[in-house]
Amino acid sequence: MIPKERPFIEPDKFHDLEGVQKMLASCIQCGTCSGSCPNAFAMDVTPRTLWRMVLTGQKEAIFQTRTFILCSSCYSCTLRCPRGLPLTEAMSALKQIASREGLAPYKASTRFYKSFLDSVRRHGKVREGEMMTLYFLSMKNPLLPLQFAPLGLRLMLKGKVGAPFPTRGKRPLESLFNKVMQLENNP
Amino acid sequence: MKYFYYPGCSLEGTAREYSLATTALLAALGGSIEELPDWNCCGATAAEAVSRLLCLALPARNLALAEKAAPGQDILVPCSACYLNMRRAWDKVCHDPATRRQINQTLEEEGLSVSGSTKVRHLLDVLCLDFGADSVFKKLKRSLAGLVVAPYYGCQCLRPYPVFDDPEAPSCMEPLIRATGAKVHPWSMGAVCCGASHGTTKKEVGLALVGEILDDARGADVIVTVCPMCQMNLEAHQKKISKQRGRDLSISILYLPQLLGMALGLPEKDLGLNLNLGIAPGFMEKLRSPLIKQQENKADAA
Incomplete structure (x- = not known):
């Protein structure tokens, strides 16, 4: 189920940000992260600035940047941070808030994550064709599949992706998914 | 040398040739692999963007399956994303007791548990160091x-x-x-x-x-x-x-x-x-x- 998307995060939904602030508490603003980031060229705010925004609690502003959603988890910053901070994990924690709250600016990514996990939940493994169909359906943009059609066709001709129709599946990981949700909602 | 083989989802679909080549090469080099029974998706980069615990529990289930089937036998993983997820789950299980407890709670209903006794190895690691x-x-x-x-x-x-x-x-x-x-x-x-x-x-x-x-x-x-x-x-x-x-x-x-x-x-x-x-x-x-x-x-x- 895709939660209803909201343009901005609601004031009472910021409890997760405290965890991110703890991760970054000893940041010295040296900028090694920004200099190491392969995606910095496409970001509106550099990673270094984003950490400052997190530490000073600029909640609304954080969730209007493209920065954390552009993190491709290459771990260059994590490896080079002179303070040894878990920076990639901090980016993920911000993605988790955006996913959980269904924030509208990030829907192209968060709906992809959800479609992926939906397929995993159905079958225990992701079925790539099904995942892409679920993604297209969730984006409700009839032109989107066309962008992927040439590659999809090449993959189908090679026999690499199965039928793209979503199927119900045996849901072998149901107990694991349920328990994760229960533990995260009532820690 | 004997390993559990964890192909991961891509190697059954868009990366089938990686799985074919990996199994053929290891056989030619004299390695022995056995597919990890009942394995599941590691969560890729999607799980970590949605839930911290899910991105540990999914790969940890595979570690638990390997521990149960043959304690101490390494898991060989050709996909770097699967490898990182499993390696991170192993790291948390070994070094973070509170997280290990949470992970084991998610596996409880299936009668599984994870202790960290199985090592996770990337294919490149195995090719370079074991062969x-x-x-x-x-x-x-x-x-x-x-x-x-x-x-x-x-x-x-x-x-x-x-x-x-x-x-x-x-x-x-x-x-x-x-x-x-x-x-x-x-x-x-x-x-x-x-x-x-x-x-x-x-x-x-x-x-x-x-x-x-x-x-x-x-x-x-x-x-x-x-x-x-x-x-x-x-x-x-x-x-x-x-x-x-x-x-x-x-x-x-x-x-x-x-x-x-x-x-x-x-x-x-x-x-x-x-x-x-x-x-x-x-x-x-x-x-x-x-x-x-x-x-x-x-x-x-x-």
Whole structure:
């Protein structure tokens, strides 16, 4: 189920940000992260600035940047941070808030994550064709599949992706998914 | 040497040739693998973007299955994203008791639990450290002299856990490549990110990153990869990137075990070489040509 998307995060939904602030508490603003980031060229705010925004609690502003959603988890910053901070994990924690709250600016990514996990939940493994169909359906943009059609066709001709129709599946990981949700909602 | 084999989802779909080549190569080198029974998706990069606990519980279930089936037997993982997820779950299980308790609660209902007794190994780690370039050289059936190979490591097989090589300037593929007679392409993009899932959700950014890699690979005949995500990003959009950059950047992209398998004389079908998306014109002839051996001899004589 895709939660209803909201343009901005609601004031009472910021409890997760405290965890991110703890991760970054000893940041010295040296900028090694920004200099190491392969995606910095496409970001509106550099990673270094984003950490400052997190530490000073600029909640609304954080969730209007493209920065954390552009993190491709290459771990260059994590490896080079002179303070040894878990920076990639901090980016993920911000993605988790955006996913959980269904924030509208990030829907192209968060709906992809959800479609992926939906397929995993159905079958225990992701079925790539099904995942892409679920993604297209969730984006409700009839032109989107066309962008992927040439590659999809090449993959189908090679026999690499199965039928793209979503199927119900045996849901072998149901107990694991349920328990994760229960533990995260009532820690 | 015996391993549990964890193919991961991509290797059953878009990266089938990686699985074929990996199993064929390990068999030829004398390794023994057994697919991990009932394995599940590791969560890829999607789970970590949705839930911290889910991104640990999914891979931990696989660790628990391996511990139950044969304690102490390493799990071999060819996909770098799967490897990182499983390695991270193992790390948390070993070093973070509170998280281990939570993880075990998610596995309880299935009667599983995880203690950290099983090690997670990347295919590249196993090829370099357990087998080594010598074992390839000793079984060489076809010299790949004349080929220039660009080794592409990507990110997640060495970052954030630099277990078997330098994560800033990795070089462990080079002895394996040289053992086949091929030359190593000197470049600086071997450990720079391909954009991962940006290829799907933020295409313009993904294409820019891949473009830089393809640009630096000019002069090489082939890029070899050890991750299905890197492979897809490097091979799938070459035409578009060439058009954007106004120069022909098409280049063959192979999985490392496909290249090594050719050098060991394994049948092309067993290596899935008909399944790759990015094979440049004339490359297969170069890879197959028995003349390669003679050229090398001539070069040696000269």
